[in-house]
Amino acid sequence: MNRFGFNQFGGPEVFTTIEAATPEPHDGQVQIHVLGFGINPYDATLRSGAAAKDRPLDFPIVPGVDVAGVITAVGPNVSDFAVGDRVMNYRPIGGYSEYVRASTSKVAHIPDAISIAEAAGLPQSTVVAYSILTDLLRTEAGKTIAVIGAAGGVGSVVLQFAQYLGLKTSAIANSHHHETLASFNPGEIGHYDLEDVGARFADQADYVVNASAGGNDHGIGVRMLQRHGQYVSVAFSTVDKTIKPNATYLQVGAGPRPNVPSAFALLNSACANDNGFHLPIATKLPMTLAGVIAAHELILTRHGAGKIVCVAEELEED
Ligand SMILES: NC(=O)c1ccc[n+]([C@@H]2O[C@H](COP(=O)([O-])OP(=O)(O)OC[C@H]3O[C@@H](n4cnc5c(N)ncnc54)[C@H](OP(=O)(O)O)[C@@H]3O)[C@@H](O)[C@H]2O)c1
Structure with a gap:
């Protein structure tokens, strides 16, 4: 499977395609086929090296805290999720990937009213x-x-x-x-x-x-x-x-460590009863190397309303 990351700090052009084994879920984890990931201002600081002092990481670095997709495998001791479920995941890093594995405490079902593209921009x-x-x-x-x-x-x-x-x-x-x-x-x-x-x-x-x-x-x-x-x-x-x-x-950041399950529960309640909750999408780009580079060029500028997301080919026209 492909991931999109970089082996040196710099501008959007440092991104490259990195081949990796598809990650298998461990105890309490699920494997997600990623259909969309969000691009955040923080990702740009990882790429430029501005975040390196506070968070030193080994190369290659694959950014990505926001992921949405479909579960393709479940590890031992997982009872709340099944293969085929539409889910989103808030993760520390590594979301710019075709597949991820994630602990179920950081995964939530996507509310019915929310599209995969919106969900790709929602976790953080x-x-x-x-x-x-x-x-x-x-x-x-x-x-x-x-x-x-x-x-x-x-x-x-x-x-x-x-x-x-x-x-x-x-x-x-x-x-x-x-x-x-x-x-x-x-x-x-x-x-x-x-x-x-x-x-x-x-x-x-x-x-x-x-x-x-x-x-x-x-x-x-x-x-x-x-x-x-x-x-x-x-x-x-x-x-x-x-x-x-x-x-x-x-x-933000000075308070207690955020409670991810409670945050996802609030989203679920806010989306219930067709009350119109939605996430504006500024730009939808393909989940390809060119798409990631274009997304990082856009995040450097004052962009349109809402999130920049990269989505799988089948969702580009949605
Ligand atoms: N501490 C944390 O844990 C944490 C977590 C998430 C985000 N953040 C930070 O929170 C901020 C907002 O994140 P976001 O994802 O909501 O960002 P965003 O959607 O990219 O931008 C939010 C708003 O900021 C204004 N803006 C955008 N680019 C700008 C620019 N170059 N100069 C001045 N204003 C600009 C725009 O509003 P107008 O066009 O209406 O002015 C835009 O709608 C970012 O700085 C991000 O790094 C921190």
Whole structure:
């Protein structure tokens, strides 16, 4: 089987095809025929070498934390999954592969309402969104949350989970993403490129989630925040805390280790009853070496709303 990885750090062109034996599932594991994998900003830092200091890995490195596909084999002591099940998997690395093996604690059935292509972009965003709302912010229904970067991979899931959990939502993004934001039906929509969002929603949010890639919230998050509100950033962000000195400032990754089964359970509940939960797909590319290189060129730029995913040939037209 093929995997897509690299033997040196550099630009998207360092990717190469790596042949490997198809991994057999061990105790408590399943083997997944991968039909799609998500491309995340983190993968680009693995490829460029920017992540190497914090996470030294041996070459070849095969990125990929988000996988969706169909189970093709089950190991001993697996009772909740069977061959043929549609599943997604949140994994530490190695998802850019035709087959993976995964522990069932990191695997979930794909909700009926979700396509394989969407599922390929959901695992990490689901886990991060769950962690933000339940572990870090401990949100309460009825309170107000503003999500900046709400059309992005993480932001769109945070926004929809927040709605499902009964919060009042404000979705903030570039006006290019207006239709995507409207498709989530949030309480309010704001476009930082068209108006002074910080002034319009000044001091209203109990919670602000900065889900912008690279952490730049255009200086509006802290202005939207209530005096004693909570601000959480998904990427490293420099916020002027002096504007709201009594607020709480949090960073994803600083909380407890995320509970993956609970995160997947929240996704399952949020998708039930045809309530319209969906993941926008920015670009669908083939699950080939050329597709992976093109995906990494795109992730370096400000792309369209939602996730970049690579999918198997049979799903390209879906
Ligand atoms: N700590 C963790 O565990 C963890 C986990 C997942 C993600 N992250 C980080 O969280 C951030 C969001 O991840 P994501 O997958 O949701 O990203 P994404 O979908 O690529 O981007 C989210 C939003 O950021 C804005 N954006 C995109 N590219 C940009 C650029 N080059 N410069 C400025 N803004 C840009 C866009 O919003 P507008 O067009 O509306 O401005 C986009 O919708 C990333 O920095 C990622 O590395 C961290």
